[in-house]
Amino acid sequence: MKNLWLKTSLALAVGAISTHSLGNGIAINEQSVSGMGTSFAGRASSANDATVLFGNPAGLTKLERPEVVGGFGLVKANVDIDDASANTAKGDMVPLTPVPFGYYASPIDDQWSWGVGLYVPYALISDYEKSFGGRFKGQYSKVEVVTLQPTLSYKINDSVSVGFGPTINKIKGKLVNKLDNSAVGGTGETKVGVKGDDVGYGFNAGIMVDITDQLTWGLTYHSKVDYTLEGRTRVTGGTGLVGLFNGEYDGKLDFTTPETVDTSISYKLDDQWTLHAGTTFTRWSRLDEIVVENEGTPLGILDEIGEELKWHDTWSYAIGAAYQLNPQWVLRTGLALDPSPAENAHRSVRIPVGNRKVFSLGAGWSPNPDLTIDVAYSYLHENSAKVNQPATELAGVEIAPGFSAEYNNSAHGVGLQASYRF
Template identity: 30%
Template sequence: MSRKITLTAVAVTAALMSINVNAAGFQVNEHSASGLGRAFSGEAAVADNASVLARNPAAMTLFKTAELSGGLTIVDPNIEVRDNDFGQTAKDVAPLALVPAGYYIHPVNDRFAVGLALFTSYGVATEYPADFNAGSAAGETSLITLNFNPNIAYRINENFSIGGGVSLVYGDAELTRFLGSLATVAGGEPSDQSMKMEGDTTGWGWNIGALYEINDNHRFGLSYRSQVDLDFEGDFTDYTGLITGTANNTVPGDLSVVLPAIAEFSGYHALNNQWAVHYSIQWIQYSKFEELRGTGDQCNPGYNGQAGVCLLKEEDYDDNARYSIGATYTLNPEWTLRAGFAFDEQAGKSTLSIPDTDRYWYSAGATYAYSKSMSFDVALTYLDGKETTFVEDGTSFTSSGGAIISAAQINYKF
């Protein structure tokens, strides 16, 4: 079994038990620059460029010619976690992140359209100081997913369209952990590495959508993206010997990770030739994220004496929602301006591994039409995370901070 192409149970568990500043839990919303500029309000209905594929495949029937969109989002977080009992502070634990995306829509005729989307819906990245007291649960972690998503859409009549697609989701993770406070038991220094692992896997999912057009100025979109089960097979390394009975022991380990399902309802309304308003309600089925259980026949006596269990992290998550509203203003044939606000409610109980909290998005953006065929989008968002204090294993922690999110995108009509 190759460690490079498989992921250990520990690695996946630690990757998902990290801070994600962008959205509740470990969701990634950054699918386009145009969407970022309106705080992703109306995304299943606006369809101003090919990036609508990330939210609603049925909206492909709105396109009269083939269109290509590609963009890059830069997430610059400023997150710190304070250990209130030991007096330590980990600053900038979420590193700068680049989130690319690409989309292509091709109308076949007046009724059929096909398209391809490349984007991500889930991911995390954290880097704690090597000598952080909770280094055995923190350290350095990254989990990246890529959704390869072909779609098809069909216009039933002049008002109603449907669409759907399949997704091949690729996941890649890297993990480095340090002894931290365990150094007093295991020996060595808190900054000594306790593990380093990497690997990848794939999983399948599907998505459907519907679009209802009252007329050219008013429409509604509804979409659903299924959960994706990532089944990892890899190596579990036990450095202390408490789980496998032998220190520095590497044994096979398995773990199934759920990427929750997402549903969205959106509306778009052009009030006149210049102004339009749009809104969305997004639902994420985080209640499916109940636990992270790593298993292996050689994990004996096992985690907390449970034979066959390499590790276990209970999660306390509920389904959550994201609410957004925005407006678009057409200044002239070359320039279009937009702005939006979103509230992303907390999905899970705050812990050291995921100090989840409510988040507020304040966004603005613009489109410049360089020609009839080519346009450019830019956007900027300030994301404000609510400060939260929680107790874990008898120790009090406080997490706080936010992020600056910027994005640029190019759109081309063939």
Template identity: 30%
Template sequence: MNKLTLRTVPALMLLAFSGMASAAAFQLWEQNASGLGNAYAGSAAVADNASTVFFNPAGMTQLTGFQLSAGVVGVGPSYEFRNDGSSATGNNGGDAGGWHAVPNLYLSGRVTDRLSLGFGVSAPFGLATEYDSGWIGRSQSIKSEIRTINFNPSVAYRVNDKLSLGFGVNYQKIDAELTNSLSRLKGDDSAWGWNVGALFTLSPAMRVGLSYRSSIKYTLEGTMNGTIPLRADVELPDTAILSVWQQVSDRWEAMGDLSYTRWGTLRSLNVVSRASGATLGTESFNYDNAWRVAWGAAYKASDAAKLKFGIAYDRTPVKDSDRSARVPDNSRLWLSLGGQWNTGRYGKIDLGYSYLYVRDPDINMNKNGTTLRGSYDAGAHIVGVQYSVGF
């Protein structure tokens, strides 16, 4: 278990893998840029570069030789509060969002005709909201930051021409900071999880992928107000994905995705004194399980160029009655465009863009003796670039 000073993880590394959540709550779907243009439809079935290590390790059997994929996605959400009868006084807090980078790196290699190995570095969860210190909801939230970095060695085995299986181990680190005008909580930990996947090749023109990433349980240790040692248990959710990819014609591909995330594992964050065992505070979430559905297509404009587009609906796990200023989340619609340039032996470059239309979240939260009542103007822009090459 780590201490607050992050002795075992360079702080710059965690900073590099921080990001504001663009999927429901504070989950990050942006684990590559190649899927961004399709709104991540077909994520567990496309398997056209090494980033399949994250979405479905069984997809590594579709790749030849040694493959490298590296990229970065910029996530730029906006959350601007509009007051409507709050009990405190102050300003509206400015824009609680802002741009953050979510980098990724994946490697895969075929060992035999049936066996492949892989490794990925990613950030499955991230949160960054911060208000002006004099805003009207300062007693409830000022800064909320969660960073994760995930190391994911994987193996895949091709059982036959129709079925491949994959398995991965996840070593994940988390660093969290929650502040308001009354207190400052900081803590971190590292823990283990796992992921599995299956890829069914129904025909040369159609694949179906199934994948699952386990939940990860942490015991955060750190301090309250820089002096009081604290402990808090938290379990980040597991996710299952069903994906389809189909070659419709010589130029057209279509893909779809259905995912389910068990956010019900995250009910509350109970902060306890490590010295006395007394409860120092509670952050309530009361999340529901949530699902996401996506559809996308790609058009091969030439031997080198491919155009992509997609749409997705991402249902929030946040109930209206439990929405907080820390995570002013609501269901969102993804509208995505992208492109790929294949240079042949020198690799492929993917570019992607998504606009997230977020239904304006309302908030009516009583906490720390104040009522925060109003709504948010919410939305997000996401841009990404990725380079993939095989040897």
């Protein structure tokens, strides 16, 4: 009974899985197309444009003129589900959805710069077919976090800059799954839908150091963000014993997105080649256990429930290079290794991801000194990820059949970005 409500309410938090993204865990990386071209290898140490506000706010001091940037990323996922315990287990469950972003940055004087960014750090849309064998564990998920970040950057001297930006983060989500009425004297299936939202606050801070004229090092800290999602859980279509739960209930879920530390170096080999290498630590162990509090459930049976996630901290790595072909064109490439924080014993149909390898290509075209158009392509391949979720019982009777399968995921990502300097 502990899992009955949790498989829906819990997904407001962990349902933010980036199945369709170039990031892992519940993170996505679609905040910069110029960074996407090198697999984000130099994200903390290079300042190609105003998207550095997310990558390292200290880098704003390297932008010489006011600049506006807008763009989006688009990922087409390929999900193969093998060895499923139910015959209806198609893999077409990730709609093609753009992830937009926008930034503005400007110098204030010789030392101070400022900017503002609007981007999406976490998002999910997954939509299994109605007959999906794992629908009792998760059928539909739509979750997103939108972040607004005003930022200041200060140039301490010719070599060292620092930056800081508070973040205002809006999270909202809708989740659906099913329960089987036939096992408890009813007919058909119950639909359980969850909606919730909240606003949380955090900050991004960074330092960027020109160690030599050729070598730059950067470090960025993205803080944790605490949320208390409040919304409703609606149960419809319940018959038999499950019919006791038909209705709408207020729900509350405390959830924290993890802090990350991103560090990288960029080395200007000559007038044409720039090399990048970076690593990111993510404290996924914050997602160890989730507790949901509901109000007004029959007999108080489901007023407080919890589930262990047992996610572990991860280190991801990336290398990349940029080649300045001529004053108008720059070419980029990169490779990233991004492990999954979830283990087989705790992986669900809402988070069916494995360890990732990402290969990227990109280009920037500047027809004049004021305008740059960036494009990028990435191919993502995951190791096989096994899902093995047990059945859910109510009063000793199975109302949500278990589901097991092996997921083999890959994706093609493209991005387009325009930067205009005044």
